[in-house]
Amino acid sequence: MKAPLLSLERITHHFGRVRALEDVSMTVRAGTVHALLGENGAGKSTLMRIAFGLLSPDQGVLRLNGVATTLTSPADALAAGVGMVHQHFTLVPAMTVTENVALGAHGLYRRADAARRVRDVAARAGLALDPHARVSDLPVGAQQRCEIVKALSRDVRVLILDEPTAVLAPAEAAELLQWVRRHADAGNAVVLITHKLRDALAIANDITVLRNGRVVSAGADEAGLVHAMVGEASRDDGVHSNAREARQSPAPSEMQGRNVISIRDVVVRDPQQVVRVRHATITVRAGEIVGLCAVEGAGQHELLRVLAGRLRASNGTVQIPPIVGFVPEDRHRDALLLDAPLYENIALRQAGTRRGRMRWRTFRQQTTQLMSAFDVRATGADATARTLSGGNQQKLVLGRELDRTRDALVVENPSRGLDFRATTAVHQALRDARHAGLAIVFYSSDLDEVLSLADRVFAMYNGTLIPATMTRDAIGRAMLGGGAADVHA
């Protein structure tokens, strides 16, 4: 039998005293998709960083085509036929697709030749990509295709994709997964790092599950995998149980009250005067969660900021409470002072209207209370935000925005990049807030997540807000601009 393209044998790796991987083995065969599953911090990324030459293991062997190899840099890995597309893209926005692909290659750069090569590679792989488009002008999906072409142009046989569907809308994600399957069928190997079970089950030949840095054996069905990933303690935290919990929660209509957020005919133009939101009208009552579904760039970003009072509408009437909690999608960029202690991050709320002295002792106490109320795990209120895991950072932000918010909360993709446990905690906090009578607007790029939490759903397509029925198909069609028949006003 032919040797596998890539095999990792008995890999152990430590970061300082922390053990990230212990005795992990994994074999990637030609012609297959190998899904690598696990919660945040389970060791998926560490393992793949070893395979891509970014880290060298403390112990264990890496074999390429059966030959034991030492990779000391990504350049080594690429030369040996291993390519990786990171979750956060590594493209130069100001450059064209061709220039980005050519970066890192050697020799003379001839634009026409390079562009032809990009076109060839893209055509052979079956990916649509304009070689002369500037990366900053491309939507996320196309940027991802550019990353893939970049890897493929180096003749890689093993392609590692880190959470590739995290940034994509459902339709794009499905398309990407189909492509991954075809690419593998053509004799290549793809490693799919993900925490979406459905993706893994849909296309993977092999599945490896990591938990706490070890391989855990897993059944082939969804329940078995959930169990393997999160362990005994939280068997109920899986994707499906969310829907179950939602059904168990008290009927929202009984508690719904006054209109808290009300906007009518709102138009938002961006600084280039392009219309991002077209005549949006929406009312959110106390004690309900209004869900919003949309593909990337449909105007939800702007609409959410108008609802949260963070962006001024170009036209229309906006009635919102004076204080609206807001959890932005990119918490590192928009919600946290990463190098500041936690209590300063808590103080950031309301810092705009405060006067005089900052009573840091009070903020420390408040932070400690919030940390226990929202189960934020950190060494203390003095820890810097950077030292927290993504889930704990998000719980901190959510806690901050919910604290002393009586009326309304706007959340944007709150579980992005979080593991099951943290996601469940975030969902529970949102349900509790609804129960406490807040009006909540909830956007997620994960349709199932919206369905499991929301009482009503709007889809957004190309700047237009469309009320949708609470079914996957109807929403999916509405956010892609079709299925007008399912839409009722």
Added chain:
Amino acid sequence: MNGRVQQAVQSILTVTALLAMAALLLAMLLAVTGYAVKPALIALVRGAFGSWYAITSATIVRLVPLALAGLAVAVAFRAGILNIGAEGQLLIGAAAATAVSGTLIGEPSWIALPIILVTGASAGGCWAAVAGVLRLRFGVLEVISTIMLNFLALYITGWLVRGPLQEPTRINPQSATLPIDMQLPVLLDGTRLHAGVVITVLVAVAVWCWLAHSASGFRLRAVGANAHAAAATGQIRVPRTLFAAFALSGVLAGLGGAVEYTGITFALYENFSPGYGYTAIAVALLARLHPLGVLGTALLFAALEAGANAMQRDAGVPSVVVSVVEATLILLVVAADRWQSRSTVPARLTNEAGA
């Protein structure tokens, strides 16, 4: 609290290590360039700390403009503004102080002095505000605009001391000497130690209190730490905060110019500042942008410069050797900061150039 003590200890250790490296480097430079190492170093230490007069009239007197300009840089950098223009703001402050003092002849000093100092500070603030408007309205990077404004300030000073502000005899390119009752009082007879030292320490403490414990100081730090997150609170007006930081930074540097004028030089001339505003960047960085730390690092640089003069005078070693050491210190500070992966230095100074 424990973490903060630990941080402070770590900072002091780092500074000590850097100092040792600087001393070693200086010794090596001296050896390589063929000077006797020991006498030169002795002259340097003597020039800075060798006598009561050296301490007060050479070292501490130099600390004053360095510390005030260093505070200006620290405040700007804390807000994420790379104000390289403390030199120009200091010069404009001194020029405005000189101009206004000419109109106050005959006034009692308790009226004249505050007016002179406030005018100098305000003028420095206005000069920095020009860079602020350029950045916030037109998107001109302050690194570029403040350097250009430095040149402008230098030439304006040159013109002033040959034109409107020239002394009455019109012989020397400098302003008339400030009457003694408008000068900052001398604190110790027989030295040049003036009341500007007290002002400097008070201002440093005030800036520290404000940054660490006031709401507006926190806003400034928040904007500097992450302007996106500050804006996303929906309440912090980022441009306004930045503009205030520009202005405050200029006020501090301008005050430095006015204090130097009323405390030491008593006249405006072309080479009024031997690069205080540039050394101030090193002062601020070495202090990790901490206002009280600035007092310490300003003392260090003041001692180095006082010592360098003495070394040139007594041992015949060109004072530029010390400038080489100062420059190396700055590079070491930035590198050490990166090393410890603490981001007290604005990311733009290290990250973008680095990784």
